[in-house]
Amino acid sequence: MHPHPAIQVDHLRFRYDKATDDVLDDISFSVEPREKLGVLGPNGGGKSTLLKLLLGLLPVSRGQILIFGKPPQYARREGLIGYLPQKIEAELSAPLSVRQVIAMPIKVAGQPTPEDDQHLRSMLDLFELSSLADKPICALSGGQLQRVMIARALARRPKILILDEPTVGIDIRGQQQFASLLNSLHESLNLTLVIVSHELRTIVTGSTRIACLARTMHFHGSASGLTTSILEQVFRHDVSGIIPADDSTPPDHNCGGCCADH
Amino acid sequence: MRTIEYLTDPALASFFWPVLLTTLVIAILGGSMSWIVVVKRLSFIGQGVSHSAFGGVGIALVVGFTSGSLLGELATATIVLAFSLLAAFGIALLSGRLSARSDTAIGIVLSVAMATGFLLYSLAESIAAQSSAPPPQSLESILFGSVTQIDTFDLILALCALAIVIATLWMRRHRVLFWMFDEAAAPAFGVQVTRERMVVLALLALVVVVTMKLAGVVLATAVLVLPGAIALRLSQQLRPVLCISVLSSVACAIIGLILAFELDTQPGPTIVLTLGALFGATWLPRLQHRSTTASSAPSSQS
Incomplete structure (x- = not known):
């Protein structure tokens, strides 16, 4: 513990x-x-302010x-801490592959270790992105792009x-x-x-x-x-x-x- | 061929070799930065910075620095670089801190700097006329470039700029890439976006200053936009884009320079037009594909 x-x-x-x-x-x-x-x-x-404070x-x-x-x-x-932003505001015209985008936080933090490379492969597998790993980021659908962003958020094993x-x-x-x-x-x-979130369904179904x-x-x-009175x-x-x-x-x-x- | 004559004749070679080599170094510089400018939509900022450089030229002319001496060249380059940096950071500051839209900020800085440049140029002309000193370089050569102004000093300056740009981009490549791709999320991953933006704008200003004598303040942005636009038309992978950007820039510089020598035109605009033609050529396969599809559609229906 x-x-x-x-x-x-x-x-x-x-x-x-x-x-x-x-x-x-x-x-x-x-x-x-x-x-x-x-x-x-x-x-x-x-x-959003609380989120920015938590992220430092x-x-x-x-x-x-x-x-x-x-x-x-x-x-x-x-x-x-890993972070998934609200909107995908990325420049999708950037000449980057799925693998390069997911590896970005690792590379910004320093030289990737063999464990990082192994983790990167497991993230690609986990999010069913292995077959798309070398595809340009602009070729993805909205759902695939969101999976890439979550994988990027988890790249440093937060x-x-x-x-x-x-x-x-x-x-x-x-x-x-x-x-x-x-x-x-x-x-x-x-x-x-x-x-x-401000969406009640997301919060209720996704939180303990x-x-x-x-x-x-x-x-x-x-x-x-x-209770309803609290929500009101x-x-x-x-x-x-x-x-x-x-x-x-x-x-x-x-x-x-x-x-x-x- | 005039080109061979220019480069082999001992009397002419001492003038044309620095021009050729400086042009090639500028082409590599432009190609290295261009794809970042295009992806990050900094073309208009580049335009703002290059036009603003005219203000720096005006100051250098009024102060009396001429391109005749090494010290004068160095002082002029320093003033123009300082002015360009000031313009770049001014645009960034106005866009971010004062909540002005970036195109408004560019418009403000660009017009103020250009107006300053014109007034100072006129002042330098009248000072030169009153003191019987040689008149400043022509307005046309400042605006559109003139290879007759390029000498060994410019080659050394371009090489220094190339070393700075390549070293900076290489050392900061991961941070610059993250900033370029996702500026909104980058801070949460430890990337200081303001710093990366300032670094790229400073490099942009440096490239503009080096490019000015070749293409002038008006056309300097072209070498910062067209190679990247060509590369991104042809590939979406990082290494190929970087290679195509640099190679197309170098190829167009060589072809443009040869055309300029052979047709006796200004090299700066000729190189820009060559780049423009290559960019146009990248659309040909798609147009051809469309016309093939259009012509095959009725026959398939029938």
């Missing part, structure tokens, strides 16, 4: 330069190794964040994988496939997952613990504790009217649909 939580956030406050209000106000939570945390909240609720891209000025007992910048340098709005723009079937892919990754690679964030932490616990508090309007019922979600909370309309 690891002596430290995977993520420990204590009394975190954050305010951007020249802003008058805190974007995050006194946030505290922890995530144990191999847990699946879903961070749910409306647009502008501070999810913004300085923590008040409060504390520790990743396996170390500061986020150290964790990023050591490759403890212990934590952070996914930013991973199912935006994906249909229900695609979301289900994505959820099962995440589950198998979670099992096979012993990953701690942090899924940031949920954090509802709208500047402050409104809820932190298992999906069974999440977070999203600041009546959610039951716009969320369709779904058998796969807690029956008393009626939160199986998605809140993409927010």
Whole structure:
């Protein structure tokens, strides 16, 4: 058992330069190794800021964040965190092969070792990309490209994988496939997952613990504790009217649909 | 053939060999950077930087540096490089920090620098007229290049630039590639995107300065755009793209230079047109394919 939580956030406050209000106000939570945390909240609720702070891209000025007992910048340098961005904004006209894209984080970190090469091959196999390894990145479909991006996020064998709005723009079937892919990754690679989304379905189906964030932490616990009133508090309007019922979600909370309309 | 005569006649060779070698080095420089410029859509920034270099030329002329002495050449190159770097970083700063769109930022920097250049050029002309000093080099040669201005100093400058560009790109290749491919996600993987952008813009400014005498401030961008555009039309693999970019640039430089010697035209524009023609030629197979498909369609229906 690891002596430290995977993520420990204590009394975190954050305010951007020249802003008058805190974007995050006194946030505290922890995530144990191999847990699946879903961070749910409306647009502008501070999810992206929290994500940037966890990735060490913004300085923590008040409060504390520790990743396996170390500061986020150290964790990023050591490759403890993998990251899947919200949108694929890559220059697909770049003359790069699938293999070269997946290997990028390893090469940026330093000279690849034989273990890195072995891991790269296993990633290609795991994501069914071996036959596409030498294909140019512009020749891939949207689904293949997303698999490449997840493989790239896992290239340095991170212990934590952070996914930013991973199912935006994906249909229900695609979301289900994505959820099962995440589950198998979670099992096979012993990953701690942090899924940031405003889509309730993604969070409920993909997480063992949920954090509802709208500047402050409104809820932190298992999906069974999440009530409609908490969601209404977070999203600041009546959610039951716009969320369709779904058998796969807690029956008393009626939160199986998605809140993409927010 | 005039080309053979130019390169073998002892009286002419001392002038034409530096021109040929400098052109080849510039071609390699352009080919090495060009595919990055095209993929990262920096063509307009390159245009902005090269036009802005005119402001630096204007300052050098007013200060009185001429291309006659080694010191004057060095001082001019330093001022133009400094001005180009300032323009490149100014564009980056305006685009990022002040939330201006990058095309707006380029438009602002380009027009201000060009206007400065023209005013300073006029000032240098009147200073030269009043002091009976030789007039500054022609406006046309600044804008469109003139091989008569190229000498051994320019060859040395181009070789130094080549060493800097190749060494920098090689040492930072993984970071530059990551930045080029996915600037939005790169910071999460430890790539400092602002630094990589500045490095590439600085290299761009250096190539522009070296290219100016050959192609002028107006055409300097062409050697930074066309070879990469040609290469990316023909391949989507990294090594072939790099090779095609450099080879097409060198081939067009040689062909353009020979054409210029034989047809007695300006080498800079002739090389640019040769590159343009090669780029056009890369579309021929697709056009041919389309016309074949179009002509076979009615017969297959019937």
